[in-house]
Amino acid sequence: MGEGQPDTRTRIQDAAAVLFRRNGYSGTGLKRIAAEADAPFGSIYHFFPGGKQQLTEETVRTAGTAYGRMVLELLDSLLDSLADDPVESVAKAFEAAADDLAATGYADACPIAAVAWEVASTNEALRVATADVFGEWVTAGEQWFARWVPDRDAARSLAHSLVMLLEGAFVLSRAARDREPLLLAGQSMATLLRTAIERTDRA
């Protein structure tokens, strides 16, 4: 107990999260996961009897939920330091995402997108797992935007746009190894939010 190395199961899942995020599902082998986790190969099947699919599903759900929570905490903390201006907070959040991506050599973007693209047509259990995570994100975003845009549909649309602009910007920024798409996405999201707030105030 206490500090020290995390247990084997956790190390396996953490290594899997890193590799799935960077190389996708088919591009990541279980041997490689065991090696990066400093765990014997057999431990994967000991802790995840369902094999690669179970490991992937748990990793997608765990890492996906954690990422959503992290983004929300970032938004709240920016809001706190920016005089409760949600438009500025959203723009700064995209800048932070651009900084993080660049800092990892354009490797670590969305933790589940590569898997989501790959499995949607080929693995039903994993497709549902990615859809559930995206759904969580949209619901959380909807509640965040509802503070300034009480109309439910409008807030839900903003949340969708936030996730979609982020996902689209990630793939463009990662391919081009350039922060620009993420920064432009942040400005577009700011414009959408500003417009929705103006529409609310006018009503």
Added chain:
Amino acid sequence: MGEGQPDTRTRIQDAAAVLFRRNGYSGTGLKRIAAEADAPFGSIYHFFPGGKQQLTEETVRTAGTAYGRMVLELLDSLLDSLADDPVESVAKAFEAAADDLAATGYADACPIAAVAWEVASTNEALRVATADVFGEWVTAGEQWFARWVPDRDAARSLAHSLVMLLEGAFVLSRAARDREPLLLAGQSMATLLRTAIERTDRA
């Protein structure tokens, strides 16, 4: 010559395009490509001596360029039938994309996104190929938007947002097997374009 079955090289590339789009790079085996193309395995290496990477690079560039051209033609034809209203045209284009995606059982979205996510950190030649295609799309979009938004940076930002919203909506719609994200993305894109045009008219 004339009609009849396309030649072997074309059949291989067409089959590769379909499989890469649905299953990604690592998820697509050369054996499977040969089988779907009704071509002997050796023909792949006869026509693509650079192996899987060369086949993928040519497929990404060819299918990517064709897809960009198709979207632009759709936008122009919608413009024609909608009294030259670009805002309505953009919204309808996203609806058409939603229809197409649903019609293929949520299989055929962006022809290069799955590959782009997978290879960005692992294969430099393929990363550059996907970045080049995304760049083509942004440039073409910038020119299309310039008809109503002459400011170069504003038009370029709109083009980026179009591609990013489309990519993000594709991954969400495909995962959820639901047209809603694509429809919401179209409305957001319409809002962004309307705002940019208003800003232009005011200046």
Added chain:
DNA sequence: GTCTATAAGGTGATAGAC
């Protein structure tokens, strides 16, 4: 429970017959 060895099949790639 931890770890090794191996099975059974798929991978990209090549050599060479026809």
Added chain:
DNA sequence: GTCTATCACCTTATAGAC
């Protein structure tokens, strides 16, 4: 130039020693 057979390696998964 079309096609087959095969190589060496890697994949997921399992059996069983310790």
